[in-house]
Amino acid sequence: MKWSQFFNTSIGKKLLVGATGLFLCSFVLVHLAGNLQLLQDDKGKAFNEYAAFMGHNGLIQFIAWGLKIVILLHAFIAIQLTFSNRAARPVKYTVHAGNQTSSWFSRQMAIMGSILFIFIVIHLAQFWAKFHYSEMPMQTYEGVAHPLKDLYTVTYDAFQNLWVVIIYVISMIALSFHLIHGFKSAFQTFGLNHKKYNGLINFIGLWIFGIAIPVGFAIIPIVIYFKTSL
Known part of the structure; x- marks a missing residue:
C-alpha cells in the first residue's frame, strides 16, 4: 500500500491527528513560556524582545508557517474522522456506546476543537496579523540597539476589555478538555498503551497539559485585566 493510500485510511488519519496533535502540544509549551513574560515588571522589554525574535528569525518564521499548516491539517482530518465515525454507527448504538464506553471528554472533542479553531x-487576527502587517507603536529600551514593536502594550490594551478576557478564559477551558483526552489518545493511537507507562502519560496529560498549561494561559489576561483596572 502506498503512503498516500495509507493516510487515506481511518488508521492513517488517526496517526496523522495524533502526530500533529503531539506537535501542537510541544508548541503550546513554548508559546506559554514566551507569553508568561507579559507578567514581568520590566515595561515589556522581555516580551517585546521575545516577540521581535519570533517575528524576524528566519528559522522561526519557517516553523511558524509550518505550524499553521499543521493546525489546518489537524483540524481537517479530525473533522473527517468525526463525520466518518458518526456515519459508520447506527444512531441507537452511538448513544448507548457513548454513554457506556467513552468518556465525556472524548465525546466533546469535536466541540472543543471547533471552539479552539475559532479562537486561534x-x-x-488580533495579535499575529497586527504585529506583522499593521502599524504598531514602537518602544525603546536601555541596552537594546533598535526600537521594538510594542506588542506588549497592544496586548495589555486588548486585555483591558472584559469580554476579550472572558473569551480567552473560555477558550482555555476548551483547550483543557481537548488536551486531557487528546494527549492520552495520541499515545494510544501509536500503540503506547501499557500499564507500565500509562500512569505517567495520564499524569502528564491531565496535570501538565490539561491543567497547568491552560491555567497558565488563562491567568495572563486575568492578571493583566485586574492590574490595569486598579
Whole structure:
C-alpha cells in the first residue's frame, strides 16, 4: 500500500491527528513560556524582545508557517474522522456506546476543537496579523540597539476589555478538555498503551497539559485585566 493510500485510511488519519496533535502540544509549551513574560515588571522589554525574535528569525518564521499548516491539517482530518465515525454507527448504538464506553471528554472533542479553531483565528487576527502587517507603536529600551514593536502594550490594551478576557478564559477551558483526552489518545493511537507507562502519560496529560498549561494561559489576561483596572 502506498503512503498516500495509507493516510487515506481511518488508521492513517488517526496517526496523522495524533502526530500533529503531539506537535501542537510541544508548541503550546513554548508559546506559554514566551507569553508568561507579559507578567514581568520590566515595561515589556522581555516580551517585546521575545516577540521581535519570533517575528524576524528566519528559522522561526519557517516553523511558524509550518505550524499553521499543521493546525489546518489537524483540524481537517479530525473533522473527517468525526463525520466518518458518526456515519459508520447506527444512531441507537452511538448513544448507548457513548454513554457506556467513552468518556465525556472524548465525546466533546469535536466541540472543543471547533471552539479552539475559532479562537486561534481570532488570536492570530488580533495579535499575529497586527504585529506583522499593521502599524504598531514602537518602544525603546536601555541596552537594546533598535526600537521594538510594542506588542506588549497592544496586548495589555486588548486585555483591558472584559469580554476579550472572558473569551480567552473560555477558550482555555476548551483547550483543557481537548488536551486531557487528546494527549492520552495520541499515545494510544501509536500503540503506547501499557500499564507500565500509562500512569505517567495520564499524569502528564491531565496535570501538565490539561491543567497547568491552560491555567497558565488563562491567568495572563486575568492578571493583566485586574492590574490595569486598579
